[in-house]
Amino acid sequence: MERVVAIGLKIPDNTAYTAFATLRRLGIAVERVERCDILQFVDVDGESDEALRQRVERDETLFNPNKHRLAILKSGSPRPGEVWIETLGERPEAVRRYVGWRLFKGNEALPRETLVAAVEALLCNPAIERAIY
Amino acid sequence: MGARIGVPIFPGTNSEDETVQLLRACGGDAELVHWSRARTLSDYDAYVLSGGFAYEDRIRAGAIAAHDRMMDFVIEGAQRGKLVFAICNGAQIVLEAGLVPGTGPIRRPTAAFTRNAPAPHFVNRHVYLKLAVEPSRCAIAAALKTDDLVPAWSAHGEGRLAASPEHLEEIVAGGHVAFVYAHRDGTVDAAAVPNGSALGCAGLVNREGNVLAIMPHPERDAWNFNHLDRAEGKDPLAPSGGAVLFRSFVAAVTG
Numbered sequence: 001m002e003r004v005v006a007i008g009l010k011i012p013d014n015t016a017y018t019a020f021a022t023l024r025r026l027g028i029a030v031e032r033v034e035r036c037d038i039l040q041f042v043d044v045d046g047e048s049d050e051a052l053r054q055r056v057e058r059d060e061t062l063f064n065p066n067k068h069r070l071a072i073l074k075s076g077s078p079r080p081g082e083v084w085i086e087t088l089g090e091r092p093e094a095v096r097r098y099v100g101w102r103l104f105k106g107n108e109a110l111p112r113e114t115l116v117a118a119v120e121a122l123l124c125n126p127a128i129e130r131a132i133y
Numbered sequence: 134m135g136a137r138i139g140v141p142i143f144p145g146t147n148s149e150d151e152t153v154q155l156l157r158a159c160g161g162d163a164e165l166v167h168w169s170r171a172r173t174l175s176d177y178d179a180y181v182l183s184g185g186f187a188y189e190d191r192i193r194a195g196a197i198a199a200h201d202r203m204m205d206f207v208i209e210g211a212q213r214g215k216l217v218f219a220i221c222n223g224a225q226i227v228l229e230a231g232l233v234p235g236t237g238p239i240r241r242p243t244a245a246f247t248r249n250a251p252a253p254h255f256v257n258r259h260v261y262l263k264l265a266v267e268p269s270r271c272a273i274a275a276a277l278k279t280d281d282l283v284p285a286w287s288a289h290g291e292g293r294l295a296a297s298p299e300h301l302e303e304i305v306a307g308g309h310v311a312f313v314y315a316h317r318d319g320t321v322d323a324a325a326v327p328n329g330s331a332l333g334c335a336g337l338v339n340r341e342g343n344v345l346a347i348m349p350h351p352e353r354d355a356w357n358f359n360h361l362d363r364a365e366g367k368d369p370l371a372p373s374g375g376a377v378l379f380r381s382f383v384a385a386v387t388g
Contacts, residue, residue, distance in 0.1 A: 014189075014191070015191040015192065018188060018191045018192070018197055019191070022200050026200060087247075087248070088295075089250075089295070121240070122192065123192065125193055125196070125242045126242075126243075127244045127245045127295060127296045127300060128193075128247045128295050128296075129193075
């Protein structure tokens with residue numbers, strides 16, 4: 001069984017803002033960019049959401065309560081308007097790590113074709129990364 | 134007026150001063166160009182992109198800088214045949230910009246200098262660069278002799294050449310590997326490679342031969358005073374060592 005945890009910043013995310021500004025400069029019609037670390041845990045049978053949350057929050061290399069917020073995602077795949085970027089060649093067995101990008105126009109998720117354009121223009125280097133929609 | 138060399142400063146660039154000093158010591162007319170003066174880059178005849186962490190390596194090393202306005206001018210210049218010499222973070226930028234190896238469209242990278250392997254750690258280690266092509270294949274290295282070794286310091290966490298098998302084949306077939314890592318005696322093997330780089334690659338050149346991207350820093354081993362053996366008895370402020378590559382670049386610029 002897999003479980004997915006998203007860890008984002010609750011302080012201003014300069015990287016997300018830089019991505020936003022660059023995408024706008026590239027002509028991508030985006031109005032908000034959110035970024036988070038996606039941790040995909042495999043083999044977590046029998047562990048409750050709360051137990052998983054506490055396990056991640058105790059790991060100081062993953063989570064700092066002063067700047068991070070954590071969510072356990074209902075789905076094991078990206079949400080609407082979201083892409084997960086996986087670095088090729090880095091796939092440990094127990095936890096898969098991705099960078100999650102969510103792009104919005106107003107409060108709506110960007111349509112798929114605009115998201116793909118943003119990924120191809122900036123968010124993914126296919127030589128070393130793979131985009132998962 | 135002689136040929137002018139522009140050294141762009143992106144937010145986060147940090148090796149620009151020693152780069153300009155060495156260019157001048159080698160006879161080049163080099164100037165720093167702050168990002169607020171991007172438009173003036175079109176006035177220069179050649180460019181050196183120095184090391185650092187442009188835009189804090191946000192998203193990926195070099196990814197944001199590759200789309201910076203300054204790169205509009207550098208890319209346009211490169212396409213018109215101007216020389217572009219990119220070092221460390223500069224090398225990461227020109228790969229993200231698709232200038233090197235240049236096997237795909239502009240700003241659609243086909244390779245990257247990415248996280249070191251097997252340990253994904255920052256490596257600070259003295260290295261030697263050995264030409265892997267005929268000197269004439271790369272205008273910037275054209276004044277080197279085939280057996281010349283360029284001493285330098287590797288100082289990066291993301292210097293490993295990586296690409297898909299198909300693109301690595303293109304890189305080999307196109308003669309894009311300009312420099313490989315070597316030992317002091319010129320021998321080449323895996324132990325000479327500090328970062329797990331594919332093909333033992335330390336530097337890539339584009340198809341036209343006017344854009345060179347290297348990961349190690351020759352400008353940090355380019356004066357008598359900062360060689361490992363200290364070159365005792367010589368003028369400590371005289372350029373030497375890694376300066377050989379800068380001299381070659383300046384000679385190519387000034388023609």
